[in-house]
Amino acid sequence: MKSRLVAILFVPGLIYIALAQTSPPTSSQTVAPTAAPGPQTAPAAPAGPGGGRLLPPAYPARPPADPAVVQHGKQVFAVSCGFCHGSDARGGETGPNLVRSQLVLDDQHGELISSVIRNGRMDKGMPKFEMGDTDISDIATFLHSLPTNIRGLPSSAPINILIGDAKAGEEYFNGHGKCNTCHSVSGDLAGIGAKYDPKTLQNLLVSGGGGGSGFGGGTGSASRVPPTTVTVTLPSGRKYEGKLAHLDAFNVALTSGEAYRSFAINSGTPKVEVHNPLQPHIDMLPNFKDTDIHNLTAYLVTVK
Amino acid sequence: MNKSIKLLVGLCLSVIPLAMRGQGLDPSLLAKPATDSWPTYAGDYSQRRYSSLKQINQANIKGLTLAWISKLPIGAGGGGGFPGVGSESAPTIVGGEATGSVAIAGPPPRVGGAILQVNGILYMSAPDNAWAVDARDGVVLWHYFWKTKGGTHIGNRGMAMVGNWLFFETPDDYLVSVDAKTGKERWHKEIADFNQEYFSTAAPIAIENHLIVGTGDDLDAPGFLQSFDPETGALQWKFYTVPMKPGDPGLDTWKNLDAASHGGAQTWMPGSYDPETHLYIFSTGNPVPAYTSETRGPGDNLYTCSLIALNIDTGKMSWYFQTSPHDTHDWDSTQAPVLVDGVFAGKPRKMVMQAARNGYFFVIDRINGEHLLTSKYSGAANWAAGIDKRGKVVRDPEKDSTFAGSLVSPDNGGATNWPPPSFDPDTGLFYVQLRESYAMYYLTESNPRLVTGLGGKEEDAVGSLGPSLVAIDYKTGNIAWKYRFPGATSSPVGITGLLTTAGKLLFSSDMAGNLVAYDPSTGTPLWHSHVGSISNAPETYLLDGRQYILVAVGDSLLAFTLGQ
Numbered sequence: 007m008k009s010r011l012v013a014i015l016f017v018p019g020l021i022y023i024a025l026a027q028t029s030p031p032t033s034s035q036t037v038a039p040t041a042a043p044g045p046q047t048a049p050a051a052p053a054g055p056g057g058g059r060l061l062p063p064a065y066p067a068r069p070p071a072d073p074a075v076v077q078h079g080k081q082v083f084a085v086s087c088g089f090c091h092g093s094d095a096r097g098g099e100t101g102p103n104l105v106r107s108q109l110v111l112d113d114q115h116g117e118l119i120s121s122v123i124r125n126g127r128m129d130k131g132m133p134k135f136e137m138g139d140t141d142i143s144d145i146a147t148f149l150h151s152l153p154t155n156i157r158g159l160p161s162s163a164p165i166n167i168l169i170g171d172a173k174a175g176e177e178y179f180n181g182h183g184k185c186n187t188c189h190s191v192s193g194d195l196a197g198i199g200a201k202y203d204p205k206t207l208q209n210l211l212v213s214g215g216g217g218g219s220g221f222g223g224g225t226g227s228a229s230r231v232p233p234t235t236v237t238v239t240l241p242s243g244r245k246y247e248g249k250l251a252h253l254d255a256f257n258v259a260l261t262s263g264e265a266y267r268s269f270a271i272n273s274g275t276p277k278v279e280v281h282n283p284l285q286p287h288i289d290m291l292p293n294f295k296d297t298d299i300h301n302l303t304a305y306l307v308t309v310k
Numbered sequence: 311m312n313k314s315i316k317l318l319v320g321l322c323l324s325v326i327p328l329a330m331r332g333q334g335l336d337p338s339l340l341a342k343p344a345t346d347s348w349p350t351y352a353g354d355y356s357q358r359r360y361s362s363l364k365q366i367n368q369a370n371i372k373g374l375t376l377a378w379i380s381k382l383p384i385g386a387g388g389g390g391g392f393p394g395v396g397s398e399s400a401p402t403i404v405g406g407e408a409t410g411s412v413a414i415a416g417p418p419p420r421v422g423g424a425i426l427q428v429n430g431i432l433y434m435s436a437p438d439n440a441w442a443v444d445a446r447d448g449v450v451l452w453h454y455f456w457k458t459k460g461g462t463h464i465g466n467r468g469m470a471m472v473g474n475w476l477f478f479e480t481p482d483d484y485l486v487s488v489d490a491k492t493g494k495e496r497w498h499k500e501i502a503d504f505n506q507e508y509f510s511t512a513a514p515i516a517i518e519n520h521l522i523v524g525t526g527d528d529l530d531a532p533g534f535l536q537s538f539d540p541e542t543g544a545l546q547w548k549f550y551t552v553p554m555k556p557g558d559p560g561l562d563t564w565k566n567l568d569a570a571s572h573g574g575a576q577t578w579m580p581g582s583y584d585p586e587t588h589l590y591i592f593s594t595g596n597p598v599p600a601y602t603s604e605t606r607g608p609g610d611n612l613y614t615c616s617l618i619a620l621n622i623d624t625g626k627m628s629w630y631f632q633t634s635p636h637d638t639h640d641w642d643s644t645q646a647p648v649l650v651d652g653v654f655a656g657k658p659r660k661m662v663m664q665a666a667r668n669g670y671f672f673v674i675d676r677i678n679g680e681h682l683l684t685s686k687y688s689g690a691a692n693w694a695a696g697i698d699k700r701g702k703v704v705r706d707p708e709k710d711s712t713f714a715g716s717l718v719s720p721d722n723g724g725a726t727n728w729p730p731p732s733f734d735p736d737t738g739l740f741y742v743q744l745r746e747s748y749a750m751y752y753l754t755e756s757n758p759r760l761v762t763g764l765g766g767k768e769e770d771a772v773g774s775l776g777p778s779l780v781a782i783d784y785k786t787g788n789i790a791w792k793y794r795f796p797g798a799t800s801s802p803v804g805i806t807g808l809l810t811t812a813g814k815l816l817f818s819s820d821m822a823g824n825l826v827a828y829d830p831s832t833g834t835p836l837w838h839s840h841v842g843s844i845s846n847a848p849e850t851y852l853l854d855g856r857q858y859i860l861v862a863v864g865d866s867l868l869a870f871t872l873g874q
Contacts, residue, residue, distance in 0.1 A: 035462075035464050035465065035511060035526055035528075035578055035642070035728065065460055065461070065504075065507050092759070094759060094760075096759045096760065097568065097759070102568055103568065103572075105762075106506075106529060106530055106572065106762055108503065108505070108506055111505040111506055112505050154507075154529060154762060155507075155528075155529060155762055155763055155764075155765050156755055156760050156761060156762070156765040156766060157763070157764055157765040157766075159755075159765075160754075161754050161755050161756055162755065162756065162757050162760055163756045163757065165713050165753075165754065165756055166713075167713060167714045167715060167752070168714075169713075169714045170714075205715070205752065205770075208715055208750065209715075209750055209770045209772060212717060212748075212750060212772040212773070213770075213771070213772035213773050214773075250797075252797065252822070253796050253797030253822070254795070254796055254797050254820055254822035254823070254824055255795075255796055255820060255824075255826070255835050255838070256824065256835075256838055256840075258797075280797075284773070287773060288773050288774070288775065291690070291717070291719070291748045291772070291773050291775070292689075292690060292692070292775075294717055296708065296712075296714075296715070296716050296717055299715070299717060300714050300715070
């Protein structure tokens with residue numbers, strides 16, 4: 007029995023591809039991403055909508071069902087089962103959540119569910135139900151149509167993240183936050199409230215556009231942040247400046263136009279000075295208050 | 311046996327090392343501190359990852375050089391398009407219950423866990439793959455490939471060995487036993503229900519006549535640990551890490567039994583073992599739903615994110631200590647419980663120490679579970695309001711995931727993660743790779759009834775103070791030294807684990823492609839080799855009088871030894 011079911015579930019490899027696109031299965035067991043490209047480095051997995059790495063899904067996926075059958079199953083369920091199990095089947099005062107019940111997960115087309123419906127579970131207080139084959143299999147189809155896992159799915163109802171005070175945000179921008187020492191709402195930030203949705207804007211104002219990805223993920227964002235640069239000063243006093251290409255305790259590399267230069271570092275020589283344009287944002291992280299972040303977002307969405 | 315025959319046998323063994331091949335693992339090795347061999351996940355049961363070998367030491371470290379490199383064959387087709395040293399002649403044994411082929415997305419299998427070294431043979435694994443490699447020259451001896459039904463292919467932490475048999479877990483929830491000599495399968499056994507989305511990455515741990523097997527799940531199935539008979543695969547005991555029936559201890563820390571029995575607390579990392587007390591000490595994963603916690607009730611949600619001590623023969627709990635009560639950030643506390651004998655507050659103590667993913671460090675008396683110390687080792691961690699009198703970290707609900715967003719450190723990857731820390735008895739310091747990254751945590755589902763597992767949340771990385779190597783003084787919780795890896799300041803990067811040795815060396819990746827030996831007293835780099843993206847914790851072994859340092863880079867192994 008088991009092997010036959012497995013065959014049904016696993017022959018259509020396309021299902022996995024579809025699932026991979028809708029439900030990014032980031033795991034609690036975070037994978038350690040590779041920190042630096044090496045000769046054996048795998049290409050980085052794309053980040054999913056949840057900000058995590060795209061990892062293999064490969065759990066039993068069910069083919070899409072006829073919406074009319076799902077709708078009928080939902081109606082039958084609501085009438086006979088919803089009182090105890092909740093009309094969404096996710097559990098009620100007396101009945102368990104059926105969407106993730108082991109029996110429902112193991113069931114394919116109602117064959118396991120039907121015996122529970124027809125025989126009841128007297129020991130757990132569930133009565134028997136007289137029900138036709140079609141109604142039972144439609145209930146099964148309805149239950150199987152509900153996602154066990156909502157990762158990557160949009161919210162069932164709109165969520166407003168704009169809970170801040172725009173006026174307080176403006177004061178913070180020009181005052182305590184010192185945002186105006188680098189930014190101007192009529193200059194680099196002109197019209198920013200129209201360019202991004204509030205959440206993206208909020209993430210940008212915290213990160214400065216850097217963000218990042220890997221080990222916990224993050225969508226980051228492509229923005230016009232200038233690159234990190236480096237100044238390398240040789241013992242002779244000669245200086246090289248350019249984009250930072252690599253830095254560890256032993257080597258520094260930089261690019262300038264077409265040129266690429268690499269220097270070995272020994273006992274603090276040559277002198278290496280890194281200039282990260284996002285450093286002010288990094289320096290803010292330990293003390294940035296959520297209230298100030300929310301207020302700034304409320305303010306910047308008005309800059310249109 | 312008379313004297314001359316004994317002498318002859320002795321001569322044969324010393325002259326022809328190949329005769330050693332295929333000899334089973336001497337069980338007495340398992341109970342000793344790590345020396346010549348590496349017979350279990352962390353080298354020994356303590357998980358100190360400290361080796362008493364010192365042929366390679368501070369005085370000669372500059373002479374450490376590559377002995378061999380070996381690329382492992384992957385997949386069912388033997389070489390599989392990855393021809394490398396020795397791989398062409400190595401037989402590939404195929405097993406598995408899948409009837410079709412499953413396309414597995416994501417990066418190819420990499421060696422991220424432990425590599426055993428027993429009698430001159432290395433044994434390692436990756437999801438769906440296991441190998442034996444000659445420890446002297448890197449020649450691949452056999453390759454086992456498991457045709458998978460699916461499951462989360464996020465990693466595999468390594469194998470266990472009993473006698474001449476190896477054991478490993480698969481992403482589709484089988485425990486597989488193969489012959490160490492040939493790679494041929496002896497049996498496989500289903501260890502968890504695939505339909506509930508369990509997936510198995512742990513390294514089994516062999517202890518006397520038990521094989522301790524953990525598993526994982528990201529939906530909402532209950533966590534458990536199982537003990538199997540290494541000969542037959544028969545179940546000896548099963549310990550659930552959350553309450554499963556009325557009257558179970560810890561139930562009052564959950565909203566109701568349904569929440570508890572779907573509450574998570576997975577067992578995806580191997581534990582430590584104290585042979586004196588027969589206690590197996592392991593740690594559990596996060597509660598679920600991970601981020602929308604109201605359906606779990608306001609309590610601590612036992613025994614999620616906890617250190618747990620079980621009697622190895624009965625599977626009964628002796629004590630527990632919860633390191634993240636009512637976690638709301640998916641910060642599994644599955645980091646290695648490190649067993650240390652030493653002095654604490656002027657008294658000799660048998661302790662267990664853990665640097666948890668939440669940024670806090672704990673010292674517990676491992677005999678009775680008495681709390682000795684809690685300290686914060688991540689300067690950036692901002693999710694807690696403080697530490698109470700019992701050493702419990704008190705969470706700040708303002709720093710839960712919220713609809714409007716909360717700026718929290720650590721990010722989901724944690725202050726550290728499963729990659730192993732190390733304790734060096736010579737310095738008395740506990741070493742861990744620290745990440746000080748920040749993320750905006752958002753709740754993305756307004757109806758808590760719809761949320762299971764890790765759903766209903768979005769996390770956006772917003773910056774990092776940079777990763778570092780820290781040395782913690784367990785007597786005070788103070789940071790003895792902190793070495794910030796240069797050049798890795800802006801993006802969160804991977805950590806891969808540590809090794810210390812009696813040669814006064816601390817081996818680590820520097821997160822920029824180098825394997826580095828540091829001075830464990832100061833954090834000063836003493837030696838490095840640019841090898842690429844290191845994927846596991848460095849190990850060491852002694853063979854034919856030579857000490858090796860071994861590390862994996864994806865599907866390749868690199869062994870270093872002193873130049874001649």
